[in-house]
Amino acid sequence: MKSDNLSLYDRLFKPRTYTLxxxxxxxxxxxxxxxxxxxxLIATVVSGELTGFSFSTLVKRINYFFVxxxxxIPPDWAYMPRVWQxxxxxxxxxxxxxxxxxxxxxxxxxxCASNLIRTKLVTGFFKLFYSIVRTLPTLVIALIATYIFxxxxxxxxxxxxxxxxxxxxxxxxxxxxxxxxxxxxxLEALGMGRISAIRYAIWPQVLxxxxxxxxxxxxxxxRYASILGYVGAGGLGLILNERIGxxxxxRVGMILLxxxxxxxxxxxxxxxxxxxxx
Amino acid sequence: MEIKLTYAETLSREPRKWIxxxxxxxxxxxxxxxxxxxxxxxxxGGSGLSVAKGIISGILHPTPSLLLTLGDDGVPYLLFExxxxxxxxxxxxxxxxxxxxxxxxxxxxPKPVALVIRLMVMAIRTIPAFxxxxxxxxxxxxGAFAGLLTMSTCSIGMLSKMFTESIEELDRGILExxxxxxxxxxxxxxxxxxxxxxxxxxxTLIYRFxxxxxxxxxxxxxxxxxxxxxxxxxxxxxxxxxxxAILLGLIILVLIVEWVSNRxxxxxxxx
Numbered sequence: 028m029k030s031d032n033l034s035l036y037d038r039l040f041k042p043r044t045y046t047l048x049x050x051x052x053x054x055x056x057x058x059x060x061x062x063x064x065x066x067x068l069i070a071t072v073v074s075g076e077l078t079g080f081s082f083s084t085l086v087k088r089i090n091y092f093f094v095x096x097x098x099x100i101p102p103d104w105a106y107m108p109r110v111w112q113x114x115x116x117x118x119x120x121x122x123x124x125x126x127x128x129x130x131x132x133x134x135x136x137x138x139c140a141s142n143l144i145r146t147k148l149v150t151g152f153f154k155l156f157y158s159i160v161r162t163l164p165t166l167v168i169a170l171i172a173t174y175i176f177x178x179x180x181x182x183x184x185x186x187x188x189x190x191x192x193x194x195x196x197x198x199x200x201x202x203x204x205x206x207x208x209x210x211x212x213x214l215e216a217l218g219m220g221r222i223s224a225i226r227y228a229i230w231p232q233v234l235x236x237x238x239x240x241x242x243x244x245x246x247x248x249x250r251y252a253s254i255l256g257y258v259g260a261g262g263l264g265l266i267l268n269e270r271i272g273x274x275x276x277x278r279v280g281m282i283l284l285x286x287x288x289x290x291x292x293x294x295x296x297x298x299x300x301x302x303x304x305x
Numbered sequence: 306m307e308i309k310l311t312y313a314e315t316l317s318r319e320p321r322k323w324i325x326x327x328x329x330x331x332x333x334x335x336x337x338x339x340x341x342x343x344x345x346x347x348x349x350g351g352s353g354l355s356v357a358k359g360i361i362s363g364i365l366h367p368t369p370s371l372l373l374t375l376g377d378d379g380v381p382y383l384l385f386e387x388x389x390x391x392x393x394x395x396x397x398x399x400x401x402x403x404x405x406x407x408x409x410x411x412x413x414x415p416k417p418v419a420l421v422i423r424l425m426v427m428a429i430r431t432i433p434a435f436x437x438x439x440x441x442x443x444x445x446x447x448g449a450f451a452g453l454l455t456m457s458t459c460s461i462g463m464l465s466k467m468f469t470e471s472i473e474e475l476d477r478g479i480l481e482x483x484x485x486x487x488x489x490x491x492x493x494x495x496x497x498x499x500x501x502x503x504x505x506x507x508x509t510l511i512y513r514f515x516x517x518x519x520x521x522x523x524x525x526x527x528x529x530x531x532x533x534x535x536x537x538x539x540x541x542x543x544x545x546x547x548x549x550a551i552l553l554g555l556i557i558l559v560l561i562v563e564w565v566s567n568r569x570x571x572x573x574x575x576x
Contacts, residue, residue, distance in 0.1 A: 078530065080393060080453060084450075085445070119341075145477070164520065165520055167552070285432040291424075
């Protein structure tokens, strides 16, 4: 290898040269690991400094972490009847939000796929659009939604739909881009229109994976929906926030336990369905 | 025996799945119509539209003074602090989740132990971020440190799950051949296990850092440092231009980090 092909790092730290038995010389580039480690170390020190990280505080006061946790056990079972309604609201919010987001993202993902749309400008624009929507934190979307649509579960549904839209959309267009184009071309050669060629050639290829993605997203959304109540967007978060405000931690424990059981059930159903799809 | 079929006959031999399809569709329709009942909201009395207008114009006209100052309350400094929280949070989260990952891997520990550990991880994941935030504020007081710890606890769930998956994919053959060539345990870990795990672990970590940066706004709710609290303050007091400035900074930062992390991860995947 000629030396002018080497990157800056290799020029600073010369590759190690070995002489083989037949007199040939080969070079092994120096490992990048030390450089990476030094960068990580500097970053750690700087961020430790900036965030006031201190081990001694952590060790000395870690028992305070369990103060709230201890108060949660045992949970207040008598509170359960009042948990049902918000819990169901949370599930409904994430179900409907996931559906709306998943359906909405289909046309946008087609517009993103560079193997279906030849114009770079269009695909680039929609990809950027997805990226920007994905950067918006869900809680911020939920808060904005509560300002626009008023407090309640509708705002939460909108926030979940937006999140699902961005997440599933990105994965869907990546799948479309890696789909096999042969059958699509064949159908177009037979004289089928654009849309029906996509419908019969691309859609069946990506559908199982897409449904699996949506199910996975739905699992996460149930968890997310429980936080959204914090900004007034309905569901479990609402009573969670209330009970925390009143420092009734036994009831908080009950809410969290109910959420945990729900999440476990939904995750097992959905992972069963996903294993069927795969 | 070969039977010649016309196209129509082949088509008629297609398995009839309409009953199962119908049942699935019915279940889905029922579920969705049930969930439709959740669509209630306390109407804002027509102010929704003006709020939407305010938000959009605010985001289009961000406060320049907030965006460009380098002081303690400017967007650049807050973003820097957020990056620091996300970085160290991811690192601490990784350290915390490695024991969970190894104990949850069914090829290392017996199945029941792995199952219990996985349930524990699930429980850790279920507790919402702001509850952790409150718990850690009792430990460290409000500020970036609490945010960091919250972030690391919230990362445990995903990190240990992904780590476990890559541990379960470990190729035992390499370990056996190292054994056969007379390597000791340390050598086996150094040359057999670490090279197999490092790429996927670091790829997961980079991805999680990306996510943590995005989730940093959650921490603002409990006053745990970073760009979240100013963002929430600005939103709650309807200062849309400030919101626009902060969101703009956040979006640009996340886009840059995402681009860098995607490149790093493809590099790691190719080896």
